[in-house]
Amino acid sequence: MTHVIACIDDSQAAVAVCDYAIWSSQRMDATLKFLHVLDHQQYPAPVDLSGNIGLGSREHLLEALAELDEVRGKLGREHGQHLLDAAKQRARDAGIEKPHCCQRHGDLTESVKELEDKTRLLIMGRQGESSENAASHVGSHIENVVRTLSRPILVTPRQFVNPERFLIAYDGSATSRKCVEMIANSPLLKGLECHLLMASQKTEEVIEHLGWAEKQLHSAGFQVASNIMPGDVEDTILDYCSKQNMHLLAMGAYGHSRIRQLLVGSTTTSILARATIPLLLLR
Template identity: 35%
Template sequence: MKRILVCTDGSAYAQVCCQYAGWLAGRTGAEVEVLYVTDLRQFEVPLIADLSGSLGIQPYQAILGQLQELEEKKAALILENATKTVRDAGAAGEVSSVHKTGLLVDCLTDHEAGADVVLLGKRGENANFATEHLGSTMERVVRASSRPCLVTSRAFKPVTRLLVAYDGGPSGTKALDFLCASSAFRGLETHVVVVAGAMDADTSLRHLREAETKLSAAGIKPVCQMLHGTAEDQISSYVVANDVNLLLMGAYGHSRIRYLVIGSTTTEMIRTCRIPVLLFR
């Protein structure tokens, strides 16, 4: 791992995100880039339009300029605090920051190219108003990103025990390959689970042995377990029962249409598990 990209919006979740970035950078020696994107839409909201109609074009332009100036100051403070948090959490290499205006999903394309992993909080700056809902930006970023995405939780806790939820699919294989190749999680207790729900027991056992063989060849001795039931319930229970600090799994393996009809295992796991989730597309 050589480069970590952190997306921040100044929220409490973003603060924790920066702590995990520092922790990862401290273990790998990676450099960190912190990205803050001013949402272009905030200057196009109905309130601004109403002000323009009520005050006239010249006062409106003056107010808009003041709003943009305040946003610049806000961005500088957020990035300064985020950079300090990353360093305080253990990053010894270069820590840089950048401020963009637009939409995070669009800006991400330019900045994730050289990154090994992208970090973002599971909720954003309005988390306190919808405590049971995930940030809509988070899902869009994970779906759009070509890199592994670490979605962080509300509180920071150093990772000592991690879990790979493996289903034999391409994204699950990417998670195993990442784990084998990266030094980020070396020396940590590693668990692998396969949930025998839609799959029959023989297929599930074969997948479990595949994962064990691959990890063992990389010098990782995993604790392997086959579970029975629905993936969301079984994995969530396993995380709690075994005090797991990090979950690795494939992300959004089906179309958006299927997600709208029957929901998403990925979304449910991020929502219910109170630990960071490292997602692979």
């Protein structure tokens, strides 16, 4: 069984993450699971000091610090459970009969990686607890998770808007072709107003690429509004989303190596930082 898995924390985006997860679960007819991870840096695991002998007065201090960490960890687990309980109740109120909850201690990226085989769609807030005060800052875990996980990831803003129209940012690459195929074969966006955009000069090759994507989407039942627009890729995509009032942006994620992105930058990372609507990233 595969799940829609929603990563929740104590950030302002948590409610929107819950609502997009509920929406996705209902659209895909998939089991919904809420995941809360206690970060091992913020809430370290209990420390065994039984081997520390001969430290004199410092031994008492180490024991006191270990006890403090244990108390903080307990409070963190209890608070996380309250968050999970609230998310579960919100899902039940929306009509989901049996939402599941999971709490883990450790690294978020490692935790979602362990659940990858059971994940159909992962949903995360664009900004978590540690970065939500930075308006254009992407949460510290987002890029690592997107690079690590091979499952679709929906990155949400702080407010939920019921999606009615979406844009596919398409460039004809293998990554973006896979993106189109995944959307065509999934019930997630079926029935919504579909827009397809290539940020490029109009050439025969570009028109051919666009025609292939249109055909795939039409065959899956989508009515598609297609456009080819020259200009900077990121600016063109985001301007289109703003002017056409898009409710969701879908695109392939990280189609090049880390070394190339280090040298020339990453469109995925830049759009993650600048987008104000949900971003569906497909590997």
